[in-house]
Amino acid sequence: MKRLLLAGVALSVASAASAADLRARPYPKAAAPATVVAAYNWSGFYVGAMGGYGWGSGDSDASGGFGGGTVGYNWQLPGSQFVxxxxxxxxxxxxxxxxxGDVGGGVLGTADSKINSFGSVTGRAGFAIDAALLYAKGGYAWANHKVSASVPALGLASSDSQTHSGYTIGGGLEYLFTPNWSAKAEYMYTSLGxxxxxxxxxxVDSGxxxxHTIKVGVNYHFR
Known part of the structure; x- marks a missing residue:
């Protein structure tokens, strides 16, 4: 009988110890779900600098460089890739x-044509892939243009300048290489009356x- 009691006590002690061990044993916690990072939002004001190369269309051989600045504003709804x-x-x-060329009687004359400045006010529509933005743009354009003529043999020289208005259309790619700074490359076609x-x-009617222009630039985005 004593042996049975001792065996029962031993079994009870062993069971209690096992239960206590189970309660005390630590279990690893489930890993926290990964944080989902939202796509970059392009909304806000920006300013920038740009420059590039332009050339004439049709029978125009005009070509040369330019440089200037940009200011703009973007809207992008949360969760949307459209900008x-x-x-x-x-x-x-x-x-x-x-x-x-010869202006008559073997007398040479020279005619010069030059775009001194130009600009535009355009709307942009783009598709954002995180830090990259593919876009199209178009709108109003203007340019200051100067025409000069001279006939050195006759001592004649004259010039006149006018501001032309029309439209511009094109597109480009912009990329955010930091949260506030982006670089862009852009092509535009401009037609002025x-x-x-x-x-x-x-x-003289200019027609x-x-x-065409190809430009590169950098923009600073205000956050």
Whole structure:
């Protein structure tokens, strides 16, 4: 009987010790769910600097460089990859061509044409892939254009400048390389209506002024 009691006590002690061990044994906690990082939001104001190269369209041989600045604003709804915006830019330019020919009797004359400055007010629509933005843009454009003519043998020289208005359309790629700074590359086609110039006392209709530009730039985004 004593042996049975001792065996029962031993079994009870062993069971209690096992239960206590189970209660005290630590179990690893489930890993916290990974934090989902939302795609970058492009909304806000920005300013920037840009420059590039332009060339004439059609029978125009005008070409040259330009440089200027940009200011704009983007809207992007949370959870959406579509970006809409308004952008204003302006640049000083030296997109020019020169033609020399016989004006009569073997006398040579030279005509020069130059875009001194240009700019635009455009709307932008783009598709954002995190830090990259593919976009199209278009809107109002203007340019200050100067025409000069000279006939050195006769001591004649004259010039006139006019501001032309029209439209511009194109697109590009912008990439945020830091939360506040982005770089961009852009192509634009610009078509401007004609104006009348007075050169050497003669009115001259310029016809449309069409040109292409490729520009690169950097923008600072205010957050």
């Amino acid at each position: 809409f915006g308004v952008e204003v830019d302006a640049a000083g330019a030296s997109i020019k061509e020169s033609v020399t 004609g104006e009348t110039y007075t050169v050497l006392g003669v009115p 449309n002024i069409d040109f």
